[in-house]
Amino acid sequence: MAAIIARFIDVAPVGGFLLAMLAVTTGVPTWLAAAALGVMILAAVHHAEVIAHRVGEPFGTLILALAVTVIEVGLILTLMQAEPDKTLALARDTVFAAVMVILNLIMGLCLLVGAVQHHEQRFQRTGIGAALATLTVLTVVALVLPNFTSSAPGPRYSYTQLAFVAAVSLILYATFALVQTVRHRDYFLPAGDDHDEPDVHAAPPTLPRTWASLALLVAGLVAVVLLAKTVSPLIGAALAGAGAPPAVLGIIIAALILAPEGLAAVRAARADRLQTSLNLALGSALATIGLTIPAVAVLSIWMDMPIMLGLDAKSMVLLFLSLIVASQTLANGKTTVLQGVIHLMLFAVYLFTTFIP
Numbered sequence: 001m002a003a004i005i006a007r008f009i010d011v012a013p014v015g016g017f018l019l020a021m022l023a024v025t026t027g028v029p030t031w032l033a034a035a036a037l038g039v040m041i042l043a044a045v046h047h048a049e050v051i052a053h054r055v056g057e058p059f060g061t062l063i064l065a066l067a068v069t070v071i072e073v074g075l076i077l078t079l080m081q082a083e084p085d086k087t088l089a090l091a092r093d094t095v096f097a098a099v100m101v102i103l104n105l106i107m108g109l110c111l112l113v114g115a116v117q118h119h120e121q122r123f124q125r126t127g128i129g130a131a132l133a134t135l136t137v138l139t140v141v142a143l144v145l146p147n148f149t150s151s152a153p154g155p156r157y158s159y160t161q162l163a164f165v166a167a168v169s170l171i172l173y174a175t176f177a178l179v180q181t182v183r184h185r186d187y188f189l190p191a192g193d194d195h196d197e198p199d200v201h202a203a204p205p206t207l208p209r210t211w212a213s214l215a216l217l218v219a220g221l222v223a224v225v226l227l228a229k230t231v232s233p234l235i236g237a238a239l240a241g242a243g244a245p246p247a248v249l250g251i252i253i254a255a256l257i258l259a260p261e262g263l264a265a266v267r268a269a270r271a272d273r274l275q276t277s278l279n280l281a282l283g284s285a286l287a288t289i290g291l292t293i294p295a296v297a298v299l300s301i302w303m304d305m306p307i308m309l310g311l312d313a314k315s316m317v318l319l320f321l322s323l324i325v326a327s328q329t330l331a332n333g334k335t336t337v338l339q340g341v342i343h344l345m346l347f348a349v350y351l352f353t354t355f356i357p
Contacts, residue, residue: 009039010047012042013040013043013044013047013220014216015036016036016040016043016219016223017219017220017222017223019223023229023230024226030231030234033230036223040223041071041256043220044067044224045067045260046260047216047220048213049260050210051063051217053205054207054210056204066287067217068288069287069288069291070221071221071224071257072288073291073295074224074225074228075225075228076094077225078225078228079228079235079253080296088306088307089246089307090249091293091296091309092143092250092309093247093250093251094253095142095143096143096247096311096315096319097250097254098285099135099288099289100318101251101262101347102262103285103346104347104350105262106258106261106266106281107278107281107326108339108340108343108346108347109262110340111269111329111336111340112337112340112344113270114277114335114340115339116337117269119336120336121272121274121335122333123274123275123334124187125330125332127180127184127279128278128282128330130176131176131282131283132323132326132327134176135282135285135289136327138169138286138290141168142165143309143311144311144316144319145310146309146310147311149161154310156306156307162297162300162301163297163301165293165297167294169290170290172290173286173289173291180279180283189275235252244355245357247354248354248355251351261284265280268280278330314353314357318346318353322343329342329343
C-alpha cells in the first residue's frame, strides 16, 4: 500500500496540472479542486526532496525551503487577490504561523523524538546560531517594527518602507544562503564522520530521475497556484461558517505547506541526524520571511494594495518568547527531552490563544 501511495504522489503533478488547466478554463467541482490542492502540495514537496537528495546537504535543505516558499507565496497572493478587503493581514498571519509552527511544533517534535530515541543529541552551534540570529532580525523587522513606525497609519509600512524592508529581507536571506552553501558550508554539516557513512542515506536518485522530478515540481507548483484560486471561496465560507478567527486561515496555509517538510525533519531527528532537522526547520523559517515578505511587498506596491504586517501585543509576546527560548535551547549544542516539551507547550499556548484570545 505504501508503495502504491508513493507511486501515486510521484506522478500526481501530471494529473494535477491538467485538472488545474481545466479548472481555469471550464471549471471543476470545488471539493475536487480542494482535494487536488492538498495532493499537489505533498507531491511538490516530494519532488523537491528528490532533487534535494541528489544535490546533498546543505544545498538540499535550501532547495526544499525554496519550494515550500513558492507554494506559500502562491497561496497567499492568490487568496489576497481573490478577497483583498478580507485578507489584508493574511501575509502577516501566515508568516507568523509558519514561524511558530517551525520554531515550536516542528522543532519541538524533532527534539522530543530524537531525545526519546537517542537520549541526547548534538549539533553544530555555529551554523545554527547564525541561522537563529538572522531569523530574529527578519521576524522583528517584518512583524514587530511596523507597529512603531509613523509614516503609515496602523500596523503597516508605507510603500517606501515596504520596499526597503523587502530589500533588507532579500539581502539577509541571500547572505545566509551564501554562508550556508558556499563560504561556511561546514558549519551546517553534522559534526564528526557519521554523515559520511554509506548507510546514513539511501542512494541518491539518478540524473534522469532528478530532471524528471524538476519538471514535475514545476508542474506541481503551477497547479497549486491555479487550484488555490478555485478553492479560496470554499475556504473563506468554511471559516466564516465555523466562526473561526481570521488568523486561522494563516495557520491552515502554514500547516499545509510545512507538513511534508516537518515530517522529513522529524524522521531525520529519529535517525539521529538532528543537524539536518534543524537545517530544515530554520532554513524554512528564514525562507518564509526572507522570500515571502519581498514577494508580497512587490504585489502590494504594484497593485496599490495595502497590507498589515504588524503583530498584535499577544502575538509579539509569543514571538519574543519563542525566539528567546529557541536561543537558550540551541545555545550549548546538545538537546534533551525537556527542550522538546517546552517548545511543544509553547505551540499549544499559541494555538489555544488563537482560538480563545
